[in-house]
Amino acid sequence: MNMREAAAQLYRTAVSTEIREVTWVIPTVQSIHIVAIAVVLGSAIVTDLRLAGVLATDETPRTVVRRHLPWMWGALLVLLATGIIMAVGEPNRVLMNNVFWLKMSLVLFAFVLTLLFRLPILNPEFRIEHGRWAKMVKPMAWASLLIWIAVVYCGRWIAYAI
Amino acid sequence: MTWNDFLESVSNSALGTAIREGATTFAWIEGTHVLMVTTVLGTIAIVDLRLLGYPAHRRGAKQLIKDMLPFTWGAFVLAVITGLALFASNALNYWDSNPFRWKMIALFLAGLNMAVFHLTAYRRIAEWDDLLPPPIMARVAGITSLGLWILVAFLGRWIGFSAPMV
Secondary structure, three states, X not given: OOHHHHHHHHHHOHHHHHHHHOOOHHHHHHHHHHHHHHHHHHHHHHHHHHHOOOOOOOXXXXXXXHHHHHHHXXXXXXXXXXXXXXXXXXXXXXHOOHHHHHHHHHHHHHHHHHHHHHHHHHOXXXXXXXXXXXXXXXXXHHHHHHHHHHHHHHHHHHHHOO | OOHHHHHHHHHOOHHHHHHHHOOOHXXXXXXXXXXXXXXXXXXXXXXXXXXXXXXXXXXXXXXXXXXXXXXXXXXXXXXXXXXXXXXXXOHHHHHOOHHHXXXXXXXXXXXXXXXXXXXXXXXXXXHHOOOOXXXXXXXXXXXXXXXXXXXXXXXXXXXXXXXXXX
C-alpha cells in the first residue's frame, strides 16, 4: 500500500470524517498547535541565545537549559498530538504534501540537534569548553534557531502547497 | 468618504493590490506574521509565568523582564507591520470578520494590562524582585496577559475559518 492509498483509506475512516465534519475541531486543534509553537520558540530563543553567548550570560548554560528544556519537550509532544489529529482529519492535505514532509525532516533535524547539544549540558560534570564539539556549540545554536524558524514557515506553507 | 469607502481604497491601493495578487506575497507575509505572533506569545509567557510565581532561568523578575522584553517588542512591531499589510490586502472583509474584531479588542486589552502593570507594580519591582510568590497585582497582570495573548492566537487562527473569509 502506498501513501496515496493509505491516505485515501484514512480519509474514509469514521475518526477522520468526524474530525473534518465537526466544524470547531480543526480550527481549535490548529490553535493549540500554534500556542505550542510559541512555547517551543520561547524555549528555543532563550536556550539557543544563551548557548550563542548573547542572552543571560550571567547564568550558567546548565541553569538555562535545565529550566527551559522540559517546556520544549512538553510542547513538542503537544505538537505531535495535535499534528496527528490534523493528519488523520485531512490525510490528503497533510500526507500527500511535499512541504509537510520537508517540515517533518526539519523537525527531526532540530530534534536531533537539541538532543545532541542540550542533553550533555544537563550533566553537572560536563564542561562545554572541554566537550568534543566545543567549537560547534555556538554555530549549532544559531542553526537550531534558524531551523525552527524554517519549520514555522513550512507549517504555514502546507496550506499553499496542496 | 464613508468608512467602507476608506477600507475599499486601502484594499485597492498599490500595497493592498500587490499583496493580494502576488503569487506568494501573502503567504510569506502571513508566515512572518505567525512567526512574530508566536514569538511574542512565547517570550511573554516566560515573563507572565514569572509574574505568576514560576521562576525561569533566573530568580529576579526585573532582570528576566530585561532579558525577554527586547524580543517581545521586536516581534510585536513586526507582527503589527505584517498584520497591517495582511489587512490592507482585504480590508473590507477583515473588518467584517468577528474574530478579527475580537482579536483587535484582545490586543488593546493586552496593551492596557501591560501599561497598568508598568505604571503600578513594576514601579515597585525592587520590593518584590525575588519574592515568590509575587504580590497580587503582579500575579493578576501575569495571568491576564497570558490569557489575552493566548486568546489573540486563537482568534487569529479563527479568522481564516469564519465568515467572510470562509
